[in-house]
Amino acid sequence: MSVLFTPVPIGSVTIPNRFVRSATHDYMADDEGNVTERNVELYRLLAEGEVGLIITGHANVQTSGKASPRQMGVFDDRFVEGLARIPAAVHAFASRVFLQIAHAGRQTKPSLCGCVPVSPSPVYDPVSKVMPRELAAEEIRALVGDFISAAVRGKRAGFDGVQLHAAHGYLISSFLSPHTNRRTDEWAGSVENRARVLLEVLRGAKAACGRDFPVIVKLNSTDFLEGGLTLDDAVRIAGLLETAGIDGIEVSGGMAEAGRGSVWPGLRSRDEEGYFVENAARIKRAVGVPVFGLGGIRTLAVAGRIVEEGRADLISLSRPLIRDPFLVKHFREGLAAGSECISCNKCFNPRGIRCAELTKRR
Numbered sequence: 504m505s506v507l508f509t510p511v512p513i514g515s516v517t518i519p520n521r522f523v524r525s526a527t528h529d530y531m532a533d534d535e536g537n538v539t540e541r542n543v544e545l546y547r548l549l550a551e552g553e554v555g556l557i558i559t560g561h562a563n564v565q566t567s568g569k570a571s572p573r574q575m576g577v578f579d580d581r582f583v584e585g586l587a588r589i590p591a592a593v594h595a596f597a598s599r600v601f602l603q604i605a606h607a608g609r610q611t612k613p614s615l616c617g618c619v620p621v622s623p624s625p626v627y628d629p630v631s632k633v634m635p636r637e638l639a640a641e642e643i644r645a646l647v648g649d650f651i652s653a654a655v656r657g658k659r660a661g662f663d664g665v666q667l668h669a670a671h672g673y674l675i676s677s678f679l680s681p682h683t684n685r686r687t688d689e690w691a692g693s694v695e696n697r698a699r700v701l702l703e704v705l706r707g708a709k710a711a712c713g714r715d716f717p718v719i720v721k722l723n724s725t726d727f728l729e730g731g732l733t734l735d736d737a738v739r740i741a742g743l744l745e746t747a748g749i750d751g752i753e754v755s756g757g758m759a760e761a762g763r764g765s766v767w768p769g770l771r772s773r774d775e776e777g778y779f780v781e782n783a784a785r786i787k788r789a790v791g792v793p794v795f796g797l798g799g800i801r802t803l804a805v806a807g808r809i810v811e812e813g814r815a816d817l818i819s820l821s822r823p824l825i826r827d828p829f830l831v832k833h834f835r836e837g838l839a840a841g842s843e844c845i846s847c848n849k850c851f852n853p854r855g856i857r858c859a860e861l862t863k864r865r
């Protein structure tokens with residue numbers, strides 16, 4: 504049997520196979536951020552499709568951190584009851600499900616978050632066209648507290664774990680990056696200082712939820728920006744996270760303003776299948792916790808080689824599971840050897856993610 508269909512522990516939780524649905528915002532919550540029947544049905548399908556670990560789309564921990572329309576909220580206790588419908592649906596199957604908790608930082612717009620977007624430092628974002636406001640020291644403490652409260656809500660809702668969003672130029676990622684973090688206080692400068700928000704959230708979430716409750720991270724491994732976060736920085740941050748108790752590291756990268764984000768369109772060559780996997784492999788050599796390989800992975804053969812060669816322990820997929828939520832089951836049954844996703848990125852549909860290529864055919 505392929506190693507891809509063998510179980511793997513993430514902290515105290517056993518994932519039944521090596522396939523992960525990487526966090527994917529689905530534009531299916533209601534306008535207030537409440538979970539809807541469409542959300543629940545999407546997660547139920549992914550679980551029926553035998554995805555080992557499903558990571559939800561980003562849920563915002565503060566109102567100022569809302570990035571997208573119809574995004575799930577987790578910034579208040581009132582969301583717990585609705586969120587609980589997701590693990591309840593997933594747990595009818597063998598899959599596990601983690602809640603991704605996030606703050607968009609300067610990668611939002613006042614019309615979405617209802618305020619002037621915030622950032623470690625006032626560095627203009629040419630993509631969102633936002634000049635953010637610098638967070639005051641007491642606001643950073645409140646941010647850490649709100650991430651921890653969100654993790655607790657995730658646990659109360661019945662999720663098997665949470666994932667901290669520390670990638671793609673979102674707020675925690677922008678603390679890690681010297682490009683966006685130009686402060687002169689204890690939250691900036693050295694790698695340790697830039698990682699302080701992330702580490703305090705991790706330690707606080709572990710203390711509040713219990714050591715057994717898995718907390719993983721989606722980590723930028725490069726910003727692709729001159730003066731931004733480098734892979735060497737990310738390797739050191741991974742080590743600090745391991746010491747502080749992280750249960751797994753999903754390795755991503757990119758930042759919209761670099762012109763190179765995390766969701767690469769139209770893979771230009773076979774070499775780009777698994778475009779962040781070499782960075783994952785570098786991080787895996789530095790830590791002992793499970794590492795997730797990500798980025799344009801499309802075929803069973805490449806996924807198998809990544810795990811067999813020890814470059815990553817789990818395989819994360821986003822767009823292939825929009826194309827076909829049953830892809831993992833089809834892999835296992837020998838009905839598919841690869842995804843039909845062509846990475847055209849037309850699935851970012853504000854009325855709800857769906858594969859535009861499939862819709863075209865009907």
Ligand SMILES: Cc1cc2nc3c(=O)[nH]c(=O)nc-3n(C[C@H](O)[C@H](O)[C@H](O)COP(=O)(O)O)c2cc1C
Pocket residue numbers: 525526527528529559560561603668670721755765766767797798799800819820821822823850851856
């Ligand atoms: C529609 C869509 C929504 C996404 N939403 C999120 C998100 O909420 N959080 C996140 O960390 N990444 C998000 N991503 C990025 C994916 O998790 C993944 O990192 C990226 O698409 C590369 O994987 P893939 O080539 O398998 O799609 C999203 C991607 C897509 C296509």
Ligand code: SF4
Pocket residue numbers: 822823825826843844845846847848849850851857858859860861
């Ligand atoms: S629209 Fe379909 S083919 Fe295009 S990236 Fe999205 S899932 Fe893949």
